[in-house]
Amino acid sequence: MTITLITQEEYDTLLSIQKEFPALTFQNKGYEYLKMSELTEIELEKFKEAEAILEKCILGFNKFNHFRGENKNGNIEVRFQYNWTADDDYSKNPLPFTGVGYLEVEELFRGFRENWKFNCEECGKEVSEKELKEKTIQCFKCM
Numbered sequence: 001m002t003i004t005l006i007t008q009e010e011y012d013t014l015l016s017i018q019k020e021f022p023a024l025t026f027q028n029k030g031y032e033y034l035k036m037s038e039l040t041e042i043e044l045e046k047f048k049e050a051e052a053i054l055e056k057c058i059l060g061f062n063k064f065n066h067f068r069g070e071n072k073n074g075n076i077e078v079r080f081q082y083n084w085t086a087d088d089d090y091s092k093n094p095l096p097f098t099g100v101g102y103l104e105v106e107e108l109f110r111g112f113r114e115n116w117k118f119n120c121e122e123c124g125k126e127v128s129e130k131e132l133k134e135k136t137i138q139c140f141k142c143m
């Protein structure tokens with residue numbers, strides 16, 4: 001998946017839409033979808049506003065499904081459909097395949113979580129999330 005990072009303003013817009021319009025948040029289990037026909041006019045308008053931001057930043061974006069509430073990291077997620085082969089060389093893989101994608105709104109702003117850097121509170125070293133002791137900002141060496 002390839003993303004272009006969103007601006008602070010777009011980030012704030014996504015999070016405020018999620019907060020102010022709870023009907024756009026849905027904790028789907030598997031292949032369940034938001035019932036679009038039950039949205040009010042303003043909810044639909046806000047849905048489209050959020051979708052326009054996602055469309056700009058996710059390569060091969062197809063459609064927005066809904067927000068999901070806080071995940072285990074305490075972050076709001078978006079669920080969407082995109083072309084899984086958008087990153088491929090078209091001469092080798094000409095058939096697009098549309099499938100589901102999930103990202104934290106935080107990742108749209110800061111980049112993929114796996115690339116995030118944290119400074120160990122003990123030694124100051126820059127480490128990835130995998131190198132952090134659970135729920136603290138200390139690297140394994142300083143545990």
Ligand SMILES: [Zn+2]
Nearest residue numbers: 120123139142
């Ligand atoms: Zn350390």
